[in-house]
Structure formats: structure tokens, C-alpha cells
Amino acid sequence: MNAPDPNEGDVPVLTQVVGDLAEAPPAPEAPAAPAAPVDEAAFDALADQLERALLERLGPEIDRATARALNGVRAELTVSVMQIVRESVASAVAQTLRAPKKD
Numbered sequence: 001m002n003a004p005d006p007n008e009g010d011v012p013v014l015t016q017v018v019g020d021l022a023e024a025p026p027a028p029e030a031p032a033a034p035a036a037p038v039d040e041a042a043f044d045a046l047a048d049q050l051e052r053a054l055l056e057r058l059g060p061e062i063d064r065a066t067a068r069a070l071n072g073v074r075a076e077l078t079v080s081v082m083q084i085v086r087e088s089v090a091s092a093v094a095q096t097l098r099a100p101k102k103d
Helices: 012-022 040-097
Strands: none
Touching: none
């Protein structure tokens, strides 16, 4: 018995399968379901519920982000105020040392 040649036979190669798929017409789309009428009260209740749920989940993260931002601003402001105070004191001391003494 001879072994079957892999290059011959009924098993298609990958390029044949891909080529067949590329040439096939697209499958027909299912018809869209008709839009259901919107119950405004239910829609508003769902929107309120979603808003509350989002705020409940995001609230702690917003608080943390705000605290980090405020800490950064506080640090920058502290550095700026300290620099202004140093410059003011240095200026006052220099001005006092330059002023002629009044006897």
C-alpha cells in the first residue's frame, strides 16, 4: 500500500480556504428589531440610578485625586511664600544696613 501524497487529495490548503472565503458573498444581515417605545419615567429612573451608582463608585477616587492635587498646590504655595518671605527679610535687612544712622 502506498502512502497518500500530501500534495494530492481532497484536503484543501490554507490558501484555498482563505481564497474561497474571500470570494463568498457576505452573509445576509438579520432584519433589525423594531425600536420599542421609550417609557420616559423608566428612562429617567434608570438615568438617576446610573448617575447615583457612578458617583458612588467614582466619589472616593475623585476625593483622592482632589487631595493629591491640593497637596501639590499646597507644597508649591508653601515654597513660593517661603521664598517671598526670605526675599522680603533680605531686602529689609539690606535697606536697614544702608540707611544712615540718625543721632
